[in-house]
Amino acid sequence: MTPTLTPALLRAALAAAERGWPVFSLRPGDKRPAGHPERNCPATGRCADGHRTPEQRATLDADSISVCWQAAPYNVGIATGPANLVVVDLDIPKDDTDTAPPEWAGMADGLDVFAALCERAGERPPTETYTVRTRRGGQHLYFTVPEGKTLRSTGSSLGWKVDTRAWGGYVVAAGSIVGGAPYEIIHDAPPALLPAWLGDLLTPQPAPAPTPLAELSARMRNATSYSTAALRRELEKVLSARQGGRNRAVYFAAYALARMIRNGDPTEAAVTGELMSAGQSIGLPAGECRTAIRSGLVRGGALEASAA
Numbered sequence: 001m002t003p004t005l006t007p008a009l010l011r012a013a014l015a016a017a018e019r020g021w022p023v024f025s026l027r028p029g030d031k032r033p034a035g036h037p038e039r040n041c042p043a044t045g046r047c048a049d050g051h052r053t054p055e056q057r058a059t060l061d062a063d064s065i066s067v068c069w070q071a072a073p074y075n076v077g078i079a080t081g082p083a084n085l086v087v088v089d090l091d092i093p094k095d096d097t098d099t100a101p102p103e104w105a106g107m108a109d110g111l112d113v114f115a116a117l118c119e120r121a122g123e124r125p126p127t128e129t130y131t132v133r134t135r136r137g138g139q140h141l142y143f144t145v146p147e148g149k150t151l152r153s154t155g156s157s158l159g160w161k162v163d164t165r166a167w168g169g170y171v172v173a174a175g176s177i178v179g180g181a182p183y184e185i186i187h188d189a190p191p192a193l194l195p196a197w198l199g200d201l202l203t204p205q206p207a208p209a210p211t212p213l214a215e216l217s218a219r220m221r222n223a224t225s226y227s228t229a230a231l232r233r234e235l236e237k238v239l240s241a242r243q244g245g246r247n248r249a250v251y252f253a254a255y256a257l258a259r260m261i262r263n264g265d266p267t268e269a270a271v272t273g274e275l276m277s278a279g280q281s282i283g284l285p286a287g288e289c290r291t292a293i294r295s296g297l298v299r300g301g302a303l304e305a306s307a308a
């Protein structure tokens with residue numbers, strides 16, 4: 001066939017596969033995978049030996065791709081995990097009510113937050129890489145994953161409107177059209193190697209050994225001052241928080257203690273240190289813990305929202 005007769009979406013699928021990124025079909029005009037979800041699996045055809053997820057059926061095979069995309073104008077999904085990619089998904093707010101939480105006050109969108117993350121890390125924004133503009137004006141920055149590293153997709157763990165797509169996720173490829181709007185390549189460079197600092201932020205930290213409540217209590221047993229008693233009370237609330245309420249418990253403890261920090265006792269460093277230990281001892285990941293503390297302190301007036 002001549003290139004001009006090749007449907008645009010077939011070209012998009014082949015182009016992604018030629019870069020070594022396995023593709024699968026998304027519903028025409030949509031970003032959801034084509035085909036049946038696992039709960040409706042007929043256990044026939046490609047699923048005869050068990051349901052195959054989009055990640056499992058994604059392919060680099062040009063013949064299979066041609067057959068599939070000549071059948072219907074499917075959008076193109078890239079299975080980021082098998083493609084050895086991590087794609088940083090910088091989103092923009094859905095509407096006027098979708099505003100940044102206190103931690104990211106003043107930020108307009110995921111692009112702002114990502115720039116701030118780079119600044120905090122003391123690194124230049126890694127923009128010299130394959131980049132796609134999403135249909136709503138966000139950006140997908142593509143990176144290759146260093147050898148030996150396996151990353152899962154994340155949702156907002158880096159920051160507001162900053163998701164990542166890796167194993168367990170996928171991205172809508174350039175050339176796809178969702179709701180009438182295209183995904184377009186805006187920087188056609190080879191994908192860069194994921195910067196080490198970003199890889200570190202995306203690598204799950206091993207859970208710290210739980211600190212028994214008795215030990216923390218012992219450390220504060222001789223508390224006499226009003227501020228230490230308040231700190232101890234808040235720590236005990238955090239330590240008794242149940243799964244699902246842990247993040248909130250740390251946030252409210254920071255919020256409650258912010259007023260005392262403003263009066264100079266205890267110090268912000270002491271509160272942050274104790275709440276980090278308490279939060280992590282109940283299984284809250286360090287990043288989430290830090291975010292919750294910071295948000296609570298900002299909301300309570302102990303920190304400037306703009307401070308890095």
Ligand SMILES: [Zn+2]
Nearest residue numbers: 041047051052
């Ligand atoms: Zn199935």
